[in-house]
């Protein structure tokens with residue numbers, strides 16, 4: 001099978017999945033079923049200002065930043081703001097988002113094992129509700145450390161990041177009241193704690209035919225340096241008006257599955273349709289975010305070269321299991337807490353608030369779909385498309401005609417021209433292979449998108465029309 005056919009098969013397979021998206025399975029999700037949940041008890045807790053756990057004063061020093069233990073360690077400050085904003089939802093309109101620093105997920109913290117994290121949560125005056133921050137990378141008394149921060153105030157706590165890995169952080173609600181709403185409307189993020197002596201080299205299983213004509217094992221090794229990604233999974237439970245629907249949450253009745261805050265946020269868009277010679281026609285059937293007018297919310301693809309070590313930080317921020325699989329690939333290694341959990345596995349399961357680091361090498365040029373291999377999740381948004389190498393002849397020809405192909409050829413991936421989406425890339429660490437460029441992409445406010453651009457990320461909705469206009473003169 002040639003590579004072009006391979007691509008077409010992949011796209012048609014996804015087209016079949018997409019066909020169901022706006023069909024019966026989707027509409028049945030929208031209606032929801034009433035549940036006998038005792039909402040009044042939750043309302044009472046909320047009215048009380050949350051559950052107040054009474055603890056002896058001896059425990060009240062949790063997260064103290066004046067500890068002698070912190071001398072001679074690197075202190076990393078991590079300021080966050082807890083703020084409610086409206087953000088766009090799949091299919092049009094907005095939803096009532098709750099955010100850390102106007103983005104879903106919140107900013108990623110990256111430290112080295114042994115560093116001190118100094119976390120400050122500010123809640124602006126006028127914010128409708130208090131917020132808190134529970135960081136799973138810490139080992140401190142939850143009370144009072146993760147307690148509610150009132151509007152117009154801020155709170156700081158410190159801890160040593162002792163254990164390497166990926167960790168959820170999330171709003172703790174109003175002393176745990178309404179925590180579900182705050183988290184599932186967007187108040188979550190990750191902390192990456194790099195191992196103090198670095199990431200291990202990666203072994204990939206291969207075979208070869210040796211000089212005697214025998215098939216033999218040919219294990220291939222890649223250094224610990226890697227091209228890195230971050231993917232965070234979450235369910236959205238929304239009313240038609242875009243507010244939080246607790247009944248749907250208790251029923252596990254998912255409306256959308258978001259990856260980094262956005263259902264179907266990493267699929268082709270209008271730009272790829274254009275470059276692929278299909279202006280005005282979708283090359284991927286489910287393209288709900290494909291207009292350049294959507295700016296930072298237009299969907300973007302993930303581009304990687306073949307034969308390169310990729311390291312993916314994955315966190316299940318949601319309410320359902322994540323059966324992480326990449327269609328067309330095998331996960332070469334799965335690590336948690338710097339201990340290898342599996343190697344050469346097709347799929348790895350993450351429960352709620354569970355994480356992993358997936359290491360893999362994309363073997364041949366083509367199109368690959370990272371999914372939560374739960375069909376309800378795939379059809380509600382958990383499909384993330386990687387394009388490995390330069391497998392799309394039409395795009396190659398168009399890019400050549402526009403005079404922009406050299407950047408792609410040099411990097412072995414289309415990110416050499418289009419960049420990779422800013423929000424899919426964690427902050428760089430010592431063993432990060434830097435992406436050739438980033439594009440502005442996030443489920444975030446215009447201010448956050450502008451900050452990405454100020455850091456050098458490309459606004460494709462500006463750059464691509466300019467390139468096309470210049471080429472046509």
Ligand SMILES: [Cu+2]
Nearest residue numbers: 131171173182
């Ligand atoms: Cu909150």
